Amino acid sequence: MHHASWVETYAPLLPADHWRLDTLQRRTETWRRCLTGEGAVTVAEVAGTVVGIAFADVGRRVGERAPVRDRELYLLYVLAAHHGTGVGQALLDVVVLPRHVPAQVWVAEHNPRARRFYERNDLLPDGARAPDEHLGLAVARHVR
Numbered sequence: 001m002h003h004a005s006w007v008e009t010y011a012p013l014l015p016a017d018h019w020r021l022d023t024l025q026r027r028t029e030t031w032r033r034c035l036t037g038e039g040a041v042t043v044a045e046v047a048g049t050v051v052g053i054a055f056a057d058v059g060r061r062v063g064e065r066a067p068v069r070d071r072e073l074y075l076l077y078v079l080a081a082h083h084g085t086g087v088g089q090a091l092l093d094v095v096v097l098p099r100h101v102p103a104q105v106w107v108a109e110h111n112p113r114a115r116r117f118y119e120r121n122d123l124l125p126d127g128a129r130a131p132d133e134h135l136g137l138a139v140a141r142h143v144r
């Protein structure tokens with residue numbers, strides 16, 4: 001589901017050869033490693049099927065972009081068929097709850113829907129931008 005949403009989100013923004021390496025198999029391996037550790041992710045299910053996934057954490061991992069907030073939303077992906085249904089909001093509320101808590105998220109600059117969604121949740125662009133090495137796209141920081 002994460003890979004499917006990832007492709008839906010970034011295929012319009014990335015060259016076709018990006019997907020030679022960014023594969024379902026690679027993501028499956030990454031998740032297999034992550035889920036055998038201590039981390040916990042939150043998923044949203046509709047009729048027993050996972051349609052969304054979210055992960056936030058407190059404290060930056062070593063070697064990543066410098067934080068301005070302790071709490072960071074690392075991951076929020078909902079299948080396009082479930083956009084606009086409240087699934088994304090429910091996931092955000094669970095992982096960065098309560099709504100006034102300071103937090104930050106990096107989001108692709110050319111992802112207007114997600115950026116609008118974060119702005120509605122008082123996560124506002126603070127002007128910082130950086131290249132995202134995995135995606136090969138510029139990302140912008142939104143901060144509350």
Ligand SMILES: CC(C)(COP(=O)(O)OP(=O)(O)OC[C@H]1O[C@@H](n2cnc3c(N)ncnc32)[C@H](O)[C@@H]1OP(=O)(O)O)[C@@H](O)C(=O)NCCC(=O)NCCS
Pocket residue numbers: 005009076077078079082083084085086087088089105106107108111112113114116117120
């Ligand atoms: C980000 C995400 C979780 C938001 O959930 P959602 O259900 O789509 O969000 P909503 O429909 O509640 O809100 C989206 C907002 O963007 C607006 N919007 C929709 N399409 C838009 C577009 N092309 N340009 C600008 N705004 C847009 C909506 O009108 C709404 O704003 P409003 O509340 O002011 O009306 C979901 O879109 C998603 O998973 N996207 C794909 C993955 C992704 O981009 N994740 C973020 C990675 S950092």
